[in-house]
Amino acid sequence: MKVHNFSAGPGILPQEVLKKSAEAVLNFDNLNLSLLEISHRSKNFINVMEEARALAKELLGLGDGYQTIFVGGGASLQFAMVPYNLLKTDGKAGYLNTGVWASKAIKEAKLIGETVVVASSEDKNFSYIPKKYAIPSNLDYLHITSNNTIYGTQLKTFPITPVSMVCDMSSDIFSRKIDASKFDLIYAGAQKNMGPAGSTLVIVKESILGKTGRKLLSMLDYSVHIKGESMYNTPPVFPIYVSLLTMKWLKENGGVEWIEKINNKKANLLYAEIDRNLMFKGTVEVEDRSNMNANFVMTDNGKSHEVEFEKMTKEAGISGLNGHRDVGGYRASMYNALPVESVEALIEVMKAFEQKFA
């Protein structure tokens, strides 16, 4: 049976990428060796790294002045590395608090230096994106989270600010056209929208580095990773390779512009059904709804039939629909690799459920 994978993370990857990745584990580049058992300094792997570093920038429309590195430790390590590398010992960082991930980033920054929260939506359980707020002009940087994976909210526009902007794009990188040059640093854990867990993409404008007045531990220093061409130490070779294949898949099919149309279509279809269907309702401010993660709950009509709904989704091959353990309900994650047909399959079940029990 075909499985429709709505998992929030690690999330769905293109079938052809998985196939090629599996092949490379057995026989990489016709070397009769596994990708997993060759030197990362071999020509074959250096090509992978160089291509991946260049393609990430290309897909974001970024040019000279920016450097791409792939590091371990997940997006969570970036919560610490960002302030460690950018927050001056006598400086101040600003954060937009739009969810659990943003809150965790704030917690780390506070351990490193002065940190202010410029705006927060915690008052309404992160169900909206704060809009009108002042950004102090003396910040070393402003940190935002473009897509809030757990709550299903997304920044549709980015703040206009004179200070450096840093963005956690873990769950919507390469999903829509953005002006990436507005950011001095972008990071994304691979496992939501670009590859397996284990590697984090960091793209940084080199000119902002080296200004904190702090001596940095090598492994936590962006400059060290850049100087080492993202191979200061053994990089996570497999996640980087799969991320490269996913980026190539995206480029060959028409790039971010192509996927944005599909992502809009999927989100429009599903939200229309959530709004129409008597059994379900959305949980966040309509204008802030995420195109990547759609959260919804049962209305009073539906509530006593949750078990039946779960049975029906399971029978239709729908997987990964449970909401985050902190928020409950349902969450349909519609990352780049999720086909429109999967959304249509979910909608069909929602309709059948309504017909049966409303």
Ligand SMILES: *Cc1c(COP(=O)(O)O)cnc(C)c1O
């Ligand atoms: C999943 C996620 C993280 C955490 O990623 P890890 O790789 O598990 O550290 C951080 N930020 C966002 C927006 C996420 O979706």
